[in-house]
Structures are given as C-alpha cells and as structure tokens.
Amino acid sequence: MKFPPRRQVTFAVIALALGLCAAAPLFLSNYPLFVLSLAIVNCIAVLGVNLVMGHAGQISLGQAGFAAIGGYATALLVVNLEVSYWLAVPVGALLAAGSGYILGFPTLRLGPLYVSMVTFGFGLIVVIIVQNWYELANGPNGMVVPPPVFFGRELFPREFHIAIVAIAAVLFLLARNIVDSKHGRAFVAIRESELAARGMGVNLAHYKTTAFALGSFYAGISGGLFAGLAQFINPDAFVFPVSILYVTMAILGGINTLAGAAIGSAMLTVLPELLRGAAEYKDFLTGFLLLLLLIFLPNGIVGLLRKHLVRVPPTKSGSSAGGRVATCNVLPTTLQRRGRSENATLLRVENLSVSFGGLKALQNVNLAMRSDEILSVIGPNGAGKTTLFNLISGLNRPDSGRIWLDGTDITGRTAHSRARLGIARTFQNLDLFGEMTVLDNVRVGAHTRLKSSFLQAALRTSAERAEEARYCDTARDLLQFVGLGPYADQKANRLAFGHQRLLEVARALASAPKLLLLDEPAAGLNSSELDFLMDLIRRIREDFGISVLLIGHTMRLVMMLSNRVIVLDHGVQLAEGLPAEIQKNSRVIEAYLGTDDA
Amino acid sequence: MMLELKNVNAYYGRIQALQDVSLRVDEGKIVSLLGANGAGKTTTVRTIVGLNRSTSNDIRFEGRPIGKIPPHKIVRLGVAMVPERRELFPDMKVIDNLEMGAYSRASAVEMRRDLDWIYGLFPVLAERRKNRARALSGGQQQMLAIGRALMSHPRLLLLDEPTLGLAPLIVKQIFATLRELNQQGMTILLIEQNANQALRLSEYSYILENGRIALEGKSTALSANPTVQRSYLGAI
Numbered sequence A: 001m002k003f004p005p006r007r008q009v010t011f012a013v014i015a016l017a018l019g020l021c022a023a024a025p026l027f028l029s030n031y032p033l034f035v036l037s038l039a040i041v042n043c044i045a046v047l048g049v050n051l052v053m054g055h056a057g058q059i060s061l062g063q064a065g066f067a068a069i070g071g072y073a074t075a076l077l078v079v080n081l082e083v084s085y086w087l088a089v090p091v092g093a094l095l096a097a098g099s100g101y102i103l104g105f106p107t108l109r110l111g112p113l114y115v116s117m118v119t120f121g122f123g124l125i126v127v128i129i130v131q132n133w134y135e136l137a138n139g140p141n142g143m144v145v146p147p148p149v150f151f152g153r154e155l156f157p158r159e160f161h162i163a164i165v166a167i168a169a170v171l172f173l174l175a176r177n178i179v180d181s182k183h184g185r186a187f188v189a190i191r192e193s194e195l196a197a198r199g200m201g202v203n204l205a206h207y208k209t210t211a212f213a214l215g216s217f218y219a220g221i222s223g224g225l226f227a228g229l230a231q232f233i234n235p236d237a238f239v240f241p242v243s244i245l246y247v248t249m250a251i252l253g254g255i256n257t258l259a260g261a262a263i264g265s266a267m268l269t270v271l272p273e274l275l276r277g278a279a280e281y282k283d284f285l286t287g288f289l290l291l292l293l294l295i296f297l298p299n300g301i302v303g304l305l306r307k308h309l310v311r312v313p314p315t316k317s318g319s320s321a322g323g324r325v326a327t328c329n330v331l332p333t334t335l336q337r338r339g340r341s342e343n344a345t346l347l348r349v350e351n352l353s354v355s356f357g358g359l360k361a362l363q364n365v366n367l368a369m370r371s372d373e374i375l376s377v378i379g380p381n382g383a384g385k386t387t388l389f390n391l392i393s394g395l396n397r398p399d400s401g402r403i404w405l406d407g408t409d410i411t412g413r414t415a416h417s418r419a420r421l422g423i424a425r426t427f428q429n430l431d432l433f434g435e436m437t438v439l440d441n442v443r444v445g446a447h448t449r450l451k452s453s454f455l456q457a458a459l460r461t462s463a464e465r466a467e468e469a470r471y472c473d474t475a476r477d478l479l480q481f482v483g484l485g486p487y488a489d490q491k492a493n494r495l496a497f498g499h500q501r502l503l504e505v506a507r508a509l510a511s512a513p514k515l516l517l518l519d520e521p522a523a524g525l526n527s528s529e530l531d532f533l534m535d536l537i538r539r540i541r542e543d544f545g546i547s548v549l550l551i552g553h554t555m556r557l558v559m560m561l562s563n564r565v566i567v568l569d570h571g572v573q574l575a576e577g578l579p580a581e582i583q584k585n586s587r588v589i590e591a592y593l594g595t596d597d598a
Numbered sequence B: 001m002m003l004e005l006k007n008v009n010a011y012y013g014r015i016q017a018l019q020d021v022s023l024r025v026d027e028g029k030i031v032s033l034l035g036a037n038g039a040g041k042t043t044t045v046r047t048i049v050g051l052n053r054s055t056s057n058d059i060r061f062e063g064r065p066i067g068k069i070p071p072h073k074i075v076r077l078g079v080a081m082v083p084e085r086r087e088l089f090p091d092m093k094v095i096d097n098l099e100m101g102a103y104s105r106a107s108a109v110e111m112r113r114d115l116d117w118i119y120g121l122f123p124v125l126a127e128r129r130k131n132r133a134r135a136l137s138g139g140q141q142q143m144l145a146i147g148r149a150l151m152s153h154p155r156l157l158l159l160d161e162p163t164l165g166l167a168p169l170i171v172k173q174i175f176a177t178l179r180e181l182n183q184q185g186m187t188i189l190l191i192e193q194n195a196n197q198a199l200r201l202s203e204y205s206y207i208l209e210n211g212r213i214a215l216e217g218k219s220t221a222l223s224a225n226p227t228v229q230r231s232y233l234g235a236i
Helices: A005-027 A030-055 A063-080 A085-104 A112-132 A157-179 A182-192 A194-199 A204-230 A240-253 A258-296 A300-309 A385-393 A415-421 A438-445 A454-459 A462-481 A497-509 A527-542 A555-561 A579-584 A586-593 B041-048 B071-077 B094-101 B108-121 B123-127 B138-150 B168-183 B195-201 B219-224 B226-233
Strands: A345-356 A359-370 A374-378 A400-405 A423-425 A515-519 A547-551 A564-569 A572-577 B003-012 B015-025 B030-035 B059-061 B079-082 B156-160 B187-191 B204-209 B212-218
Touching: A005 A030, A005 A157, A030 A063, A030 A157, A030 A182, A030 A204, A030 A240, A030 A258, A063 A085, A063 A112, A063 A204, A063 A240, A085 A112, A085 A204, A112 A240, A157 A182, A157 A204, A157 A258, A157 A454, A182 A194, A182 A204, A182 A438, A182 A454, A194 A204, A194 A415, A240 A258, A240 A300, A258 A300, A345 A385, A345 A547, A359 A385, A359 A547, A359 A564, A359 A572, A374 A385, A374 A555, A385 A415, A385 A423, A385 A515, A385 A547, A415 A423, A423 A497, A438 A462, A438 A497, A454 A462, A462 A497, A497 A515, A497 A527, A527 A547, A527 A555, A547 A555, A555 A579, A564 A579, A564 A586, A572 A579, A572 A586, A579 A586, A586 B168, B003 B041, B015 B030, B015 B041, B015 B212, B030 B041, B030 B195, B041 B079, B041 B156, B041 B187, B071 B079, B079 B138, B094 B108, B094 B138, B108 B123, B108 B138, B108 B168, B123 B138, B138 B156, B138 B168, B168 B187, B168 B195, B195 B219, B204 B219, B212 B219, B219 B226
Parallel strands: A374 A547, A374 A564, A423 A515, A515 A547, B030 B187, B030 B204, B079 B156, B156 B187
Antiparallel strands: A345 A359, A345 A400, A564 A572, B003 B015, B003 B059, B204 B212
C-alpha cells in the first residue's frame, strides 16, 4: 500500500508518540511517569473540548464538571457497589454524556455567549454539589479510590499507565473517525454557518446535543481514569479553573485539530512541573509563557507546524473566462433519485403571506411550478423574493398560506426535512462554510444522501468508508461540473465572489434535489461566466431533470432561460407570464426594468 | 497623477494573486478594472488600501509611496473604498454608518456639510437615516456603502462591484450617481462585472487575467475590440 508522503509522515509521528508513551514505564521514574499519565488523561478531556468547541463551535466552559461526573460515578461505583473499575469508567462516562446531552438542549435556543454561561454554571453546580453533599463522597475531604484491579490483581501505576495509553489511543482513533465523516463535517458546518447547515439538511438539534454528549463522554472517561490514576478524588480536581485549563490546552495545541489536543495537554501538564524549581514564580511564568504562545501562535502549535511543514501546491488559477469545460456530463449515479416525480405540479404555493414586525413582506403569493420547468422570480430589491425562498426552503414560517412539494404539504416541515424531501437552495449573500475546503462544502451538501450512522462512522466500517469514498468522488465530479475542479482543496473563503456562487450551486446539487432554488446565481459573474452559468442551469434541468426556481436581476439570464417569469413588488405579485410578455409589461418596466436603456 | 501601481505583486500564503500589475489613475478620471472571477481585481483594490500587502513598496498616491502605510492612514490621505458586498455595520443606524465613514476626520462642521451632500446624492438615505442598515433593501444598502465611503471626503474612490445583486433600475441609478460624482471632480477606480456599462462610464480600462494585466486601453477602443468583446464581454 502506497501512501502520499504527508500521510507517511503523520503515521510515523503518531507511531513514534504512541510508542514513546507506551514504553515510558521502562525509562521514566515514578513521578515523571505519573505526570505523563496525567497529561494523557487530560488529553482525553481536551479531545472532548476539541470536538465540542473546535469542531462544532459550541463554547463549553464546563468540561471539568462533566469530568467530575465521570470521576465521582466511577469512584462511588467501585467503592460502594464494588463494581469492576473497568465497567465503572464507561458507566460514569455514559452518565456524563447523558448530562451533556440534556445540557445541549437549552443551547439550541441560545446564542454562543449564553451557551458558554450555561456550561460555566453547570460546571460550578457540579462542584458545589460534591463539595456540600458529605453523605455522597465526604464533601471537600474527598474519597480514596482503590487501585484498579485487572484479572484479580491490583495494578501498579506503571501497569495502569499502559491501560491509559491504550484507552487514549482508541478514543483518539474514534474521534478522528468521527471528524472525518459526514457527522464530523456536519459539526463543522454548524460552526461555520447554522443557516447554511440547515439548508443542507443538517438537523441542528441532533448535532448540537450530540456534540455536547460526545464532548462530555470524553470528559467522563478522563474523570474516571483520573480517579484510578490518583487513587483519590476531591472536588478541587474539577473546579472551574480546570475547565479553563482544558480550553487553554485545546487552544494552545490548535483547537480544530485533534493532534492539538495531545500537544496542548502535554505542554500544559508538563510545563508547570518543569517550573517547579521556581516555586513562587511558577504560576506567573506559566501564565506568561502561555500568553506569549497564544499571541504568537493564533492557530495553535499545530497551526504553526502546518504553516511551515505542509506545502500547499500552488493552485493553477488558470480557469480563465470561457476556458472552462463542464466535464461531468450526467448526474453521478450516487445522486440519482429513485422514482421520477409523477405529479405534473412539483411545487405549489397558495396564498402565502408573511410579515416581519409590521412590514408585509409577502401578501397572498400564489405559484405553481411544473416538473422540469425553469421559473424565474424577479422584482426590485426588497420586493420579497428572498423571503419567498426562505418560506419555501423552510428557514422562515409563513403567517398564512400553504406550500406543497410533489403532492406533500410541507408547510409545517422543518428546513432539514424539506432538504430531505428534495429542496436545495443557494443563498443570495453567500453562506458557505468558509473555513472548510471547497470539496468538503460540497460533501456537506450530500449530507442527507449519506446513510452511515454515528456508530458506523466512529468504527469506520467498510460500508461507511465505501460510501464516503463514493460521495467524495461525486463531490469532485460536481466541482468539475461547475468549473471549480482546480480549487477543490482550497478553503472556500479564498474563492473569488463569483466562484463562491458557483460553489453554492455545486453544494446544492450534491443533495440531488428535485427542486433547486437559485438566489441570484449570476451576481458577480461577468458576461462570459454568465454564458457558462446559463449552460449549467440548462443542463441541470435537461440532463439532471431538476426543476429550477430562480431569482435573478440579470435580464439575459432570466429572459433566455425561463419558461415563465413571476414579478414581485412590495410583497405583491405584480405580473406573471412568458418572458416576452413580462418584458413588454408596462407595470414591470416602471417598477423594475426602467425605461431608458442607458 | 493620482494613483500609480508599478509591478505590484501580492500573495495569499504561497499562492501568487497579483503578478507585476501596473496601472495608473489620473486625477478627475474614471478608470475601470475588469476581468473574470479569480483574476485579482478585488486583491488589487485591497492592496491599494493596504488590506493586502504588495511584496514591494510600489504603490503611489499623489506621488507618495503608500505601500507600507497602514490602512487607516491611507484613508486619511484621501483614498476610500466601497468594499465588495458592501460590508456595512448591519445593526447600526444609517446615520451612524455614515458617521463611521467620517471616523478619521476632525471637523464636525465639515462632517455636517458632507452629510447634507450625501443626502442630496441619495435622498432615500435621509428618509431612512434612523433605520438599521440591515433593514434597507439591497439598493439602499449599496447607496449607504457609497455614502459611507464618501464621508471620509476622499479624492480617490475605489468601488468593488457596486452594482452586485441590484435590480436593473437601481443599477442605472448607481451608474448615474457615479457619473455625477465624477463631474463634481471625484477620481474613481471601478471594478465591475457589468463590463459594458463600466466601459461606457470610464475613459480608460484595464483587464486583469490570472493576476496580470492582460489588456489596457481607452474604453471606447476596448469596447470596439472584437477580441475583448468575445473574451470578456460575451455576445450581447
């Protein structure tokens, strides 16, 4: 098997680190070994922070609280109920995960600042409870935990260290598998743009609560292992500064890379120990060094390594105007829907009205769209065109009126369930996942097409890998189709504006929709690029069989492509008809097109 | 000469975005900068105002090198940019957005006067001065973005796609305003995808391709050039 060099290097580094950690009992004396074990236990909690904050973008300041749940549950089970340590740790972690899951719910309605406060408060409460509930675990005095027993024998710290390394390695692997799957991409998509993520069919509630549960699970394991390692726990091990320490470790290492968790926790566990000689200056020096590192390494240590070690092959930005060829001729088989629609009317909108704070954004709008039709909505800025799209795609709810897709009443459906039913859209003001690669943006678009479960992803089953590979190819094909093939591995926010629009089209197509809503796809394209886009939209309808509802200001696009045109003005339907009729309509000319052709 | 770029090179990381770009804008003129997506137009204006850096100090404004001057000081020298996609302060009121444009100026009297001047150019902004910027329609937002740039009382105005996403009627209004501004003496460097309109408005044009100046010339000559028509303007 031949790997590209970069992967070989990564493998070598991981193997070396793992080998050193596992072999450490052979060459480290007791105390340094304890520090190393502790660093690895911390690393597990930091991995959790990494997943919740770095990937899913949910600020969590209560990680130590979840670790406390895992730690105390383990200790109490082992001491009071004489449960095996090896069973107690996962049970404690599941308890922590359960609390994380529940805590995830209030965060659905709250903004990021409030989420951080909720998690902060949670961490405080847990510590206050264990401090004051003497009957539970001796309050502030803490409780002694017997050494973990393995096949009837109490383990020495040196032996337990190996177990910690093994568990950490497995958890690391699971985290990597999740991150590199549809679920991991959904986390990042939520971080980058909740709106766009919803539009791609990502269930926000599910993924936010899952992220918290996952992060808490890691914290819980970490707490349980800490109890076994220190053989003693008290509330001091889980106070708020510990939560902050975990976050700092994650940020220092590089919060959106898993390797960062290892590096950050290793550094911040070991550093204070090295400064032990300068006892009274220890905290000061640690803080000072940390400050310097954070100021000069905004992307963490892994970010620094990437910048200097990883060479980005220069992208050939040579796709000059008109020189691009759409190479993907048919919709990749992965994206073909099972049955073709039998209903003649694909989309029906009846008496749709919505107001925003007194402003009547849409009033009694009606439209019916046939399958395989290109229908355009035009009108002045502020006429309610994008509002109509938001209502159809489910991002806003109408005050009255109904919407049917392919015979199904979807008025009450959520945005992500509409995406599943076959509505995909682009956004007028662009809502890409900026920090993700161009390719991964398209892969998120296929979110609803990928069927692998969370567990399958974590275990990286062969079916899951095959599915991932298939859709990765599909995403590349779609990028070729829209002419962005050469940019696949760039970050999306690096693309020129017009290219970002094309990326939105590719991302929307990845869900194999029945109905594609394009919100001003031509804005930011020059004339020859516009020709390319028009050809693209024609082929989306003819080769892919996808109906297109289009908002556009570019008259050449609207008039040459559309079967019919609807004109909105101040939320009211001003006219509807064939393009040629609309162009001659005096009311449309007055409100929208203008008379003078200067 | 108001603005001069000589062999400007700019990079994003290791990727070269501009390669030996040279252009000049004479006082009182409208110059347009055209080209496909990814050609480097936005990078060029960002480099002029100091948001990106050229690798050599080769940008001059009124004869003075500005390649190493921080962006906020370049604004004070008399260069204002209307950024792509407007970049307004969405939760601030219209009037506050405008006043932010005058941030680098000291005189409150002059600011009042400019405010009146901008309300004269865009009467709708006066009507809606108490509204939040995000509540404006696309066209009004673009007017606000231009108004905000004018509040720094620039001598050179850089516009990055000022008609993006605007209805045809509004596009006409924006172009008419730019012409009016120019008649009042404003020097303008315009980036525009609507190449035909831009060529009609400007005297001189540059066409960027893959980070290099591929063509330049009087706008009338470029409009008449069949190669330009075919490669950049599309058949209309």
